[in-house]
Amino acid sequence: MKERKDLTNRLQNGKISRRDFIKLMLATGASATAIGGVLAACAPEPAATAVATSAATEAVAAATEAVAKPLSVEGKLTMKLRAAFMPQGNEILKVIVEDWGQKNNIPVEVDITSMNDLQTIAATAAETGAGPDIIEINQGSAHLFAEKLADVSDVCDDLGSRYGGFYTAAEEACKVNGAWLSVPRFFAPHAISYRTDHFATIGASVPKTWEELYEIGKALVDAGLPPIAFPLGHAVGDGNDFNYSVLWSHGASDVASDGKTVTIDSVETRAAIEYMQRLFSVMPADTLSYDDASNNRAFLASAISATNNASTIWGAARNQSTKYKTKDADGKEVEKNLHEVTDHFVYPEGPAGRVTYAEFMSSAVFSYSKNVDAAKALLTYLNEREQLTPWVNPNLGFVFPTLMGVKDDLLMPWNTTPKLAPFKDYAETSHLPGFPSTNFRSGTDAYAKWVVVDMFASVCGGLASVDDAIATAKALLEESYKA
Amino acid sequence: MQSSLRIRKITKGIVVTIGLLFFIVILLFPFYWMFITSIKPDSELYDTAQPPMQLLKPTLEHYVYLIENTRFLLWLKNSALVATVSTAVSIVIGTLAAYSLARLRFRGSRTLGLTIFITYLVPTTLIFLPLAYVIRSLGLFDKQIALMITYPTFLIPFCTWLLMGYFKGIPRELEESAMVDGATRLQALRMIILPIMLPGIVSAALFAFTLSWNEFVYALTLAQTEAIKTLPTGIVSQLVLADVYFWGSLMAAALLGSVPIAILYSFFLEYYVKGMTAGAVKG
Numbered sequence: 137m138k139e140r141k142d143l144t145n146r147l148q149n150g151k152i153s154r155r156d157f158i159k160l161m162l163a164t165g166a167s168a169t170a171i172g173g174v175l176a177a178c179a180p181e182p183a184a185t186a187v188a189t190s191a192a193t194e195a196v197a198a199a200t201e202a203v204a205k206p207l208s209v210e211g212k213l214t215m216k217l218r219a220a221f222m223p224q225g226n227e228i229l230k231v232i233v234e235d236w237g238q239k240n241n242i243p244v245e246v247d248i249t250s251m252n253d254l255q256t257i258a259a260t261a262a263e264t265g266a267g268p269d270i271i272e273i274n275q276g277s278a279h280l281f282a283e284k285l286a287d288v289s290d291v292c293d294d295l296g297s298r299y300g301g302f303y304t305a306a307e308e309a310c311k312v313n314g315a316w317l318s319v320p321r322f323f324a325p326h327a328i329s330y331r332t333d334h335f336a337t338i339g340a341s342v343p344k345t346w347e348e349l350y351e352i353g354k355a356l357v358d359a360g361l362p363p364i365a366f367p368l369g370h371a372v373g374d375g376n377d378f379n380y381s382v383l384w385s386h387g388a389s390d391v392a393s394d395g396k397t398v399t400i401d402s403v404e405t406r407a408a409i410e411y412m413q414r415l416f417s418v419m420p421a422d423t424l425s426y427d428d429a430s431n432n433r434a435f436l437a438s439a440i441s442a443t444n445n446a447s448t449i450w451g452a453a454r455n456q457s458t459k460y461k462t463k464d465a466d467g468k469e470v471e472k473n474l475h476e477v478t479d480h481f482v483y484p485e486g487p488a489g490r491v492t493y494a495e496f497m498s499s500a501v502f503s504y505s506k507n508v509d510a511a512k513a514l515l516t517y518l519n520e521r522e523q524l525t526p527w528v529n530p531n532l533g534f535v536f537p538t539l540m541g542v543k544d545d546l547l548m549p550w551n552t553t554p555k556l557a558p559f560k561d562y563a564e565t566s567h568l569p570g571f572p573s574t575n576f577r578s579g580t581d582a583y584a585k586w587v588v589v590d591m592f593a594s595v596c597g598g599l600a601s602v603d604d605a606i607a608t609a610k611a612l613l614e615e616s617y618k619a
Numbered sequence: 620m621q622s623s624l625r626i627r628k629i630t631k632g633i634v635v636t637i638g639l640l641f642f643i644v645i646l647l648f649p650f651y652w653m654f655i656t657s658i659k660p661d662s663e664l665y666d667t668a669q670p671p672m673q674l675l676k677p678t679l680e681h682y683v684y685l686i687e688n689t690r691f692l693l694w695l696k697n698s699a700l701v702a703t704v705s706t707a708v709s710i711v712i713g714t715l716a717a718y719s720l721a722r723l724r725f726r727g728s729r730t731l732g733l734t735i736f737i738t739y740l741v742p743t744t745l746i747f748l749p750l751a752y753v754i755r756s757l758g759l760f761d762k763q764i765a766l767m768i769t770y771p772t773f774l775i776p777f778c779t780w781l782l783m784g785y786f787k788g789i790p791r792e793l794e795e796s797a798m799v800d801g802a803t804r805l806q807a808l809r810m811i812i813l814p815i816m817l818p819g820i821v822s823a824a825l826f827a828f829t830l831s832w833n834e835f836v837y838a839l840t841l842a843q844t845e846a847i848k849t850l851p852t853g854i855v856s857q858l859v860l861a862d863v864y865f866w867g868s869l870m871a872a873a874l875l876g877s878v879p880i881a882i883l884y885s886f887f888l889e890y891y892v893k894g895m896t897a898g899a900v901k902g
Contacts, residue, residue, distance in 0.1 A: 214761075216843065221861040223688065247845045249856035260840045263748045266755035268843065324861070373862065428862040437665045445862070452863050456661045461668070471662075534861060 207513055210506040212243035215270035215514075216257055218497050219248045221448045222455070225531035232523050233514070242510055251372070261502050269505040270515065272497050276568050276580035278310050278318040285317040286501040291512045292316035295519050300541025303563040305494035308576055318498035319515045320538035322528075325562035326377045326495060327480040329435060329449045330442035333462070334361045342481040346382065346411060349442075349484050353418035356441050365419050365440040367426035368412075368593040370586055373495050374428050378444045379589045380493035380569065383408050385486030390582060390613050395575025398613040400591070401606050407487070409595050409602050416596040424597045436474065446495070447533035447556060450478045454532075480558040483565075494566035496538075521545065533559045575617065582616040650874065657681050657871035664866055681867030682875075685858075690845065691872060694853035697842075699879065701763060701849055702831035705770035709827050710820060712771065713778025718808060720779065721786035722794075732783060739776035743836045746772075751840050765841040766849070770831050777830065778823045785819030786812070821887050829880055850876045 215233070219226055226248045237244035247268075249257075254272055261267030262284045278285060292310070296302055302310075306320035328349075335341070335352065338359050343349040353364040367375040383389070388404035391397065416423070420440070422430070431443040436453060438460045443449070452458070453475040460474045483492050499518075501511045517523060524537050525547045533549050533556040543560060544551065550560040569588075570579020582588070591609040594600040600608065656664065658677045663669055685691050720732045750769055751760070759765045793815070794807040802810065813820070838849045848856065854872040858865040 214844075219856070219860045221863040223860065226860070245844060247843065247856075250859045251861070252859075253839055253852070253856055256836075256839055257843060260748060260751050264752045264755045264760075266751065266760040429864050432862050433665070433864075437667045439667055448861055448863050458665055459662050461666075 207240050207242055207510045209242050209510045212245050213237070213270075213507050213510050213514065214245045214268040215247070215499075215511075216254060216268045216272065217246060217248045217270075217499075218251050218254055218272045218274075220531045220534045221446075221451060222531050222534065225527060225535070228530060229527050232518065232527060236514055236517050240510075240513070244514070258500070261504075265502075265504040267502065267504075269507045269511045270499050270501055272321060273318060273500045274497055275495075275583065276309050276570065276576040278498060278500060279312055279577035279580055281500065281502075282312045282317055282577070284502055284504075286503045286505065286508050286511075287315050287317065288319050288501060288512060288515070289316040291319050291516050294516060295319075295539060298541075299519075299521065299539035302538050303540055303566070305496060305563060305566040305568055306498070306538040308568045308571065308574070309494070309496050310498050312577075318500040319519065321497045321499045321519070322535040322537060323563050323566065324373065324446045324495040324497070324534055325536045325559040326374075326444055326446055326492065327482055327558040327562065328442055328484075329445050329447075329478060329480055331362070331438075331477055332479050333477040334441040337361060343484050346385065346415075346484045346486050350411070350415050350418065352442075353415060357418050362439055362441045363419055364415075364442040365423050365426070365431060365434060366415070366444055367428075367431055368416070368424045368589065368596055369426040369430070370589065371426050371428040371430070373446070374431060374444055375426065375586075375589050376569075376583060377493045377495055379592050380583075381444075381483055381491065382412060382486070382592070383588055384491035384493070384567070384571065385483070385488055386411065387486070387488035389572055390588060390609070391570065391573050391575065391579065391617055393572050395570070395573035395578065396617055398610055398617055400609050400613055404488075405606060406602060409592060409605070411486075412592045413596055424593055435478075438474070444483070447480070447559060450475055450480065450555060451532040451534065453478055479555050482558045482561065490565045491571075492562060492566045494563070494568055496566075496568065498538075532556065536563055538563070578617040582613055585612055585616065587612045587616070650877070653870045653874040653877075657867055657874055659867065661867065681865070681871045684865070685868045685871045685875075689857045689868075689872075690848075690853060691850075691875070693846065694848055694850045695876065695879075697763065697847060697853075698832055698850040698876075701766045701770065702828050704767045705774055705831045706824055706827045708767070709771045709774035709778050710824050713775050713823065713827075714782055714813075714816070714820060716775065716779040717782035717786055718812070721783045722791070732780075735776045736780045739773060739780060743773065743834075747836050747840050750837070754841055760841065761843050761847070763842060763847045766834075766838060769837045769841060770834060774827045774830060778827055781823045781826070782816070782819055785816055789815055825884060825887060828883065832876075832880055 217229065220229075230246055230248065233244055233246045236242075251274065255274070257267060258271050258273050258277060258281065261271060262281045265284075273281070292302070293316070302320050303323075305323070310316050310318040310320050334356060338352070338355040338361065340352045340355060343352055349364070357363055366378045368379070369375055383405065386404050386408035388400070388402055388408050390400050392399045420434075431440070431445060432449050432452065434440045435443055435445075435449045436458050453473070458474040459471040460477065461469055461471055464470045483490055499515050501508055501515070505511060518527075519537075519539065521542055524539075524542055525545060528535050528537060529547050529549055529552075531549070532553070536559060537543070537548075542548065543563075546552075550556040550558075568576050568579060569583035570576035573579070587609050591605045594605045594608070595602055655672065655674055658679065658681070659674055660676055660678045660680065663673075663675060669675070716735070720728055720735075750772065754760050754765045754769065757768075759768065789812060794802075794804075794811050797807040797811045798804065833851060834849070835851045838852045842848055842852070845853070845856075850872070854869060854876070858869045858872065
């Protein structure tokens with residue numbers, strides 16, 4: 137147990153040589169004996185060890201089979217991946233890919249870049265038929281690029297059968313007309329980041345419902361403490377995540393299950409908007425212009441007490457030793473570590489329970505690629521337990537595997553770090569735009585047009601009445617779902 | 620009378636100085652902001668209670684991070700190479716095109732000049748996909764030369780349009796005299812017109828270099844491999860990780876990245892001004 141904790145701490149603090157760690161983790165795939173040894177050293181529960189050992193043994197068998205069939209590529213295998221917020225996590229991912237290339241004698245070029253760049257690169261690849269062999273795409277992009285992507289059903293079926301299947305949202309994003317067109321890679325799970333000291337000052341506990349969250353927001357304002365703040369601007373991740381989650385958890389949706397009938401004009405939508413108006417009354421006005429970085433910046437500056445986000449606020453505060461000012465027992469101003477008073481709680485429930493938006497990435501192989509087989513082999517390798525763990529762990533909860541069977545693995549960050557525990561069940565309640573239908577192509581189109589976010593924002597910002605906002609949203613949604 | 624002249628002189632001096640100071644502050648403020656952000660520790664960057672212009676504990680940690688943890692120097696070199704080649708190509712072609720359009724009489728020259736200008740106005744976001752398609756067809760996708768070829772598509776119209784104005788400002792009589800004396804058209808251009816045009820060419824080159832240096836969309840789509848990235852795309856890819864922005868290092872990169880441009884301007888500006896004040900038809 138102690139060894140496991142030490143290892144995790146050293147890794148998350150970047151104090152372990154990444155190559156050493158990779159070697160250690162890759163060694164787990166070298167032989168069943170080695171796997172048993174390492175996991176036994178790490179795991180307190182024999183049952184968990186047995187399950188892990190069994191799964192890993194299967195992985196070794198599959199890997200051995202893969203080695204038997206030599207891979208080859210034309211030129212080199214190129215890939216563009218989304219950067220996670222922890223530099224060491226990105227570095228480890230590079231090392232894993234390069235190690236695979238060396239083992240298989242395949243030149244691999246991996247570039248890890250920002251999400252915004254990836255969208256342009258993927259669009260260019262789809263339109264021109266030129267670009268990297270593998271590109272990480274977000275949300276339901278597989279539906280938009282469907283005609284341009286290689287079928288990767290064999291990879292997904294293999295991984296799914298070995299690791300307990302994929303989460304529903306992963307299927308929603310990657311399965312098009314029954315075929316997997318992109319290999320699910322990770323969720324960037326969201327929760328509410330909050331200041332434990334401010335909540336304690338007003339005597340608030342973790343809210344279970346959106347209504348309770350509003351009450352906390354009001355109490356914070358009344359107490360003169362920094363307010364809660366949720367994005368109502370064009371924040372690709374946080375904005376969509378928050379607004380869709382509020383909409384769905386109020387029982388509303390933009391489309392019916394037939395994927396054609398627009399259902400935004402409903403009693404439930406009105407209830408969601410009414411709630412959002414009240415919530416906005418206890419939030420700063422600049423939330424209307426929040427982008428993805430705005431709430432991070434405000435929280436790190438101690439200007440707000442709670443916001444929805446991935447684990448990046450807490451992680452950045454921890455990495456950069458961000459301070460906040462407070463007073464000690466003698467009334468003297470002192471600086472303390474912000475991450476110590478930052479924690480997370482799961483998205484609250486609405487009248488329809490907890491339904492959340494999935495921030496999601498998958499790895500697509502474009503059909504222009506001349507290296508489809510090698511790309512598939514690499515994607516299989518990357519999503520195996522032995523490679524997932526060393527990559528997921530140092531990312532401090534920012535990446536969450538899409539395979540259901542690895543969530544409980546002992547070295548996953550939500551199992552080693554209590555503050556990350558609220559991220560553990562995010563994927564189970566998450567969906568993609570287009571939910572509750574299966575028309576994710578149109579849902580993705582509507583999401584790209586910011587229909588839901590703008591509907592809420594226009595009312596909160598006083599630009600439109602509830603009726604007008606719904607009418608505008610309805611017209612735009614009908615355009616999307618008609619197409 | 621003398622004191623009135625003196626007062627007028629002093630007043631003029633004060634007005635000019637205030638005007639200049641105003642513009643200096645406006646123009647230099649972004650650089651000051653970049654600089655102060657780049658040497659502030661994160662604790663001060665996120666402290667909203669601290670006045671933004673105030674700096675308590677300067678640090679070089681953001682510069683160290685930039686140099687040690689990113690490929691900043693390589694991207695700087697790539698930017699310099701791409702910008703230099705594209706500028707050189709564009710200036711040569713742009714000068715010849717501008718001369719033709721300004722001097723030679725042929726049907727449609729006016730329309731052609733206007734079309735070239737309109738080409739410059741087409742936003743890159745509109746044509747990057749067709750251009751990417753062309754580059755792929757040429758087998759140059761994800762190669763540095765792709766940028767050297769595509770940048771002139773907006774630099775040549777720009778240079779042509781700019782230089783046409785300069786050509787029109789030079790009396791035809793100068794080259795006609797040279798041609799009467801036995802020079803060919805090209806000789807007249809090279810030996811008579813171009814030396815006079817030098818200030819204009821320097822201006823066009825400076826602007827073209829700056830446009831290439833700052834270009835983002837083509838660089839993002841056509842040069843995707845880390846080793847051939849230019850500065851604008853490189854720093855964004857490694858200093859914006861998810862929703863975490865490395866503000867200090869981003870500002871350090873922006874500041875260091877603008878140094879070559881600033882040096883170029885300061886070096887050529889003097890030459891440019893000298894050229895402007897020593898025109899061929901100066902009385």
